[in-house]
Every structure is written in structure tokens, then in C-alpha cells.
Amino acid sequence: xxxxxxxxxxxxxxxxxxxxxxxxxxxxxxxxxxxxxxxxxxxxxxxxxxxxxxxxxxxxxxxxxxxxxxxxxxxxxxxxxxxxxxxxxxxxxxxxxxxxxxxxxxxxxxxxxxxxxxxxxxxxxxxxxxxxxxxxxxxxxxxxxxxxxxxxxxxxxxxxxxxxxxxxxxxxxxxxxxxxxxxxxxxxxxxxxxxxxxxxxxxxxxxxxxxxxxxxxxxxxxxxxxxxxxxxxxxxxxxxxxxxxxxxxxxxxxxxxxxxxxxxxxxxxxxxxxxxxxxxxxxxxxxxxxxxxxxxxxxxxxxxxxxxxxxxxx
Numbered sequence: 001x002x003x004x005x006x007x008x009x010x011x012x013x014x015x016x017x018x019x020x021x022x023x024x025x026x027x028x029x030x031x032x033x034x035x036x037x038x039x040x041x042x043x044x045x046x047x048x049x050x051x052x053x054x055x056x057x058x059x060x061x062x063x064x065x066x067x068x069x070x071x072x073x074x075x076x077x078x079x080x081x082x083x084x085x086x087x088x089x090x091x092x093x094x095x096x097x098x099x100x101x102x103x104x105x106x107x108x109x110x111x112x113x114x115x116x117x118x119x120x121x122x123x124x125x126x127x128x129x130x131x132x133x134x135x136x137x138x139x140x141x142x143x144x145x146x147x148x149x150x151x152x153x154x155x156x157x158x159x160x161x162x163x164x165x166x167x168x169x170x171x172x173x174x175x176x177x178x179x180x181x182x183x184x185x186x187x188x189x190x191x192x193x194x195x196x197x198x199x200x201x202x203x204x205x206x207x208x209x210x211x212x213x214x215x216x217x218x219x220x221x222x223x224x225x226x227x228x229x230x231x232x233x234x235x236x237x238x239x240x241x242x243x244x245x246x247x248x249x250x251x252x253x254x255x256x257x258x259x260x261x262x263x264x265x266x267x268x269x270x271x272x273x274x275x276x277x278x279x280x281x282x283x284x285x286x287x288x289x290x291x292x293x294x295x296x297x298x299x300x301x302x303x304x305x306x307x308x309x310x311x312x313x314x
Contacts, residue, residue, distance in 0.1 A: 062177060063080070063081065063083070063177045063178065064081055064177065064178050065077060065078060065079050065080065065081060066078040066079075066080065066081045066082065066098075066099055066102055067182075068102060068103075068106050068118075068182045069182075069184075070109070070116060070184035071184070073113075074106075074109045074184075076101075076102035076103075076105045076106050076109075077098075077102060078096060078098035078099045078101070078102045079096070079098055080096045080098065080099055081099070081177065081178045081179075082095065082099060082145060082178070082179055082180050083175050083176060083177050083178070083179055084141055084175070084176040084179040085174065085175060085176075086128055086172060086173070086174050086175065086176065087128045087129040087130075087131065087137070089131075089132040089134070089137055089140030089141050089143075089144055089276070090144055090275070091141070091144055091145060091179065092175070103148055103149060103152070104152060106118070106149065106182075107149050107152035107153060107154050110149070110154045110158050110159075111153055111154060111155075114155070114158065114187065115186065115187050116158065116184055116185070116186065116187060117157075117158045117159070117160055117184070117185050117186065117187045117188070118149070118154075118158060118159055118160070118182060118183070118184055118185075119160040119161070119162055119182070119183045119184075119185060120142040120143075120145050120146050120149075120159065120160070120161050120162070120180055120181075120182060121138070121142060121161075121162045121163065121164055121180060121181050121182070121183065122137070122138035122139055122140065122141035122142035122143075122144075122145075122161065122162070122163045122164075122179060122180050123138055123141070123163070123164055123165075123166065123176060123178070123179050123180065123181070124136055124137035124138040124141065124163060124164075124165060124166070124176070125165070125166045125170065125171060125172045125176065126165065126166070126171070127171045127172065128172070128176075132225075132276055133218075133220060133225060133228040133229070133232075133272065133273060133276040134225055134228070134229045134232075134276065135222065135225045135226055135229060136163050136165075137163075138162075138163025138164060138165065139161055139162070139163045139229060140276065141163075141176075141179050141180055142161035142162065142163060142180055143161055143229075143232060143276070143277045144277060145180050146159050146161055146236075146277070147277050150236060156191070156233075156236035156237040157187065157191040157192075157237055158187060159236070160185075160191075191237055194230075194233065195233075195234060195237050195238060198230045198231075198233065198234045199234070199238075199313075201230075202227065202230065202231065202234070202313045203313050203314075204312065204313065204314070205312070205313070206246075206310035206311065206312045207224060207227050207228070207231075207310070207311045207312070208308050208309070208310050208311075209224070209269060209308060209309045209310075209311070210304065210305070210307060210308050211265055211307045211308065211309070212307070218268070218269060218272050228273070228276070228311075231243065231278075231311070231313060232276065232277055232278055234313065235278060235279070235282055241282070241313065241314065242282045242283065242284065242313075242314050243273070243278070243282060243283045243284070243311055243312065243313060243314065244283075244284050244286070244310075244311070244312045244314055245266045245267075245269050245270045245273075245283055245284065245285040245286070245309060245310075245311050246266055246285075246286050246287075246288055246292075246309065246310045246312070247261075247262035247263055247264070247265040247266030247267075247269075247285070247286065247287045247288065247308075247309050248262050248288050248289070248290070248292055248293070248294075248306055248307070248308050248309070248310070249261055249262045249265075249289055249290050249306065249307055250290060250293075250297050250302075250303035250304075250306045250307050251290040251293070251297040251303075251306075252297075252303065255289055255290065258289040258290050259287050259288070259289035260287065261287070261289075262287035262288055262289050263285070263286065263287025264287070265287070265309050266285040266286055266287055266309055267285045268309075269285075269309045269311065270283050270285040273311075290306065293306045294306060294308075
């Protein structure tokens with residue numbers, strides 16, 4: 001049998017099948033090319049179908065290099081960034097040499113340009129637990145990094161903090177990569193205004209933390225987290241300010257035991273606040289035992305009120 005008599009009909013059949021499928025589904029063969037020919041909107045539609053939202057979430061949490069930039073006036077970079085363990089407000093140590101160098105350069109730039117401010121924005125996720133003294137982990141992380149620049153001599157008025165929550169549906173596993181980012185701006189009088197408002201609201205007025213009998217645990221309300229955030233801000237910007245941390249107990253038990261317990265509670269709160277960015281030298285912790293009750297000790301409710309630590313801005 002002649003080979004041409006076999007292959008020619010077969011070739012025609014194959015071409016007919018290809019033409020048929022090309023007619024009913026042109027994108028199956030030339031999707032990218034047709035999208036390009038059809039304009040940017042067609043191209044975007046194809047990309048949406050190919051790249052699921054989960055990929056965007058992974059990108060948001062992927063490690064990235066550090067960039068601190070004030071337009072064309074200043075730039076500091078590092079191959080690595082500042083990361084945090086899940087639900088932690090303390091950055092992972094040690095920071096790389098390049099990160100420390102970039103932060104030192106940033107401090108030098110800010111000190112030489114008092115008209116510029118730097119906002120440190122902390123990032124956090126919904127699936128994290130906030131154990132800090134701040135309203136959210138993002139603010140706690142921003143404050144944690146802010147302390148580095150403060151220790152390098154940058155005035156508190158040039159350092160601001162903010163926070164941002166990762167988008168809906170985005171979760172993190174073990175590490176919050178790139179836990180902070182940096183934005184420069186013009187220095188304003190907003191700091192002085194906020195300091196004045198905090199002073200009027202909190203100076204000399206104790207913030208009271210209550211304790212269960214015999215226990216040392218800090219459980220802050222949302223309002224108390226806001227108050228402590230303001231206290232950190234105030235101490236950062238008012239040089240001679242300080243906190244008095246006083247521990248108190250009910251009258252159950254020996255007086256010397258209660259005095260020791262009240263002091264330990266005060267020191268526990270002091271250390272907790274130090275971990276949140278307050279300098280230990282700015283706080284004075286004392287234990288008063290049962291000597292300064294604010295309620296009668298003849299009821300359980302009264303005793304509960306007396307088991308407390310008072311943090312007072314001075």
C-alpha cells in the first residue's frame with residue numbers, strides 16, 4: 001500500500017481535530033499570547049486564575065532585606081531583616097551585623113536632622129497571642145525596636161510607633177519575618193500635644209493591677225494596655241519622669257510574709273514593664289504588705305481589692 005495514501009488522510013484528520021479545538025477553546029493553546037493580544041485586562045484575569053491568594057500570603061511572610069530610606073537624602077540596607085517568634089514582642093537575637101550597622105546609621109542621620117521623624121511600624125497576625133503591655137503585638141514590636149534607636153541617642157520626639165495587621169485570611173507559622181518597617185516624615189508638635197494629654201490623665205493617678213491570692217500574674221484589660229502604652233511614650237519623651245510600683249496584700253497571713261509577697265509582686269510588674277521597653281532605672285518597686293488597704297478586709301471582695309499593684313506616674 002502506498003504510504004502517501006495512509007499519511008495524507010491521517011494528517012488531514014489531525015489538522016481537522018486541532019482546528020476544531022482551537023475554535024472551541026483558543027486559550028487552551030494560546031492563552032498567554034491571546035491574553036497579551038487582548039490587552040492588560042485579559043492578562044490580569046488569567047494571572048488571577050493561575051496565582052491563588054495563598055501565594056500572596058506566603059509572599060507577605062517571606063524573609064526580605066531591610067530597607068530604611070528617607071527619599072534621596074538617606075538610605076540604609078541590610079540583606080537580612082528584623083524577625084520575631086510567633087506571639088513574641090522581642091526581636092530574635094542576635095541581629096545581624098548589617099542590621100545593627102543600618103540602625104546605627106539611621107540613628108546618626110536622625111540626630112543630625114532634628115526636623116525629621118521616623119515611624120516604626122510593627123506587624124502582627126490574628127493567630128498570635130498578645131502577652132505584651134501594649135494594645136497589640138505590632139505596637140509592642142515597634143516599641144521593642146524603638147529602644148535600639150533610643151539607646152543610640154535618638155530623641156524620643158523623633159521616634160513614633162504604629163502597627164498594622166496582616167490581611168484577612170493570612171496566617172503565620174513560627175516566625176514573623178520583617179516584623180517592622182520604617183517610614184520617615186516631618187517632625188511635628190504632635191509629640192508635645194500627646195505628652196500633655198497623658199500628663200493630664202495619668203500623672204499621680206495609680207494604675208491598679210489585681211492579683212489572685214498568693215499568685216503573681218499580670219492580666220491587663222484593653223484600657224490598661226492603652227494606659228501602659230501611653231506611659232512608655234511619656235517616659236521616652238519626659239526625661240525626669242519615673243514610675244512608682246507599689247505592691248499590696250490583704251491581711252491574711254503573717255505580716256512579714258505579706259510584705260515580702262507584696263514586694264515580689266511589685267518587682268514582677270516592674271520586670272514585666274522592663275521587658276516591654278521601660279528602663280529599670282526609671283522605676284522604683286516597693287512592697288507595702290497589708291499596711292495600705294483601699295477596702296476593708298472583712299469580706300472576700302474587700303480582700304480582692306487590697307491584693308494589688310499600683311503603678312503611678314511621677
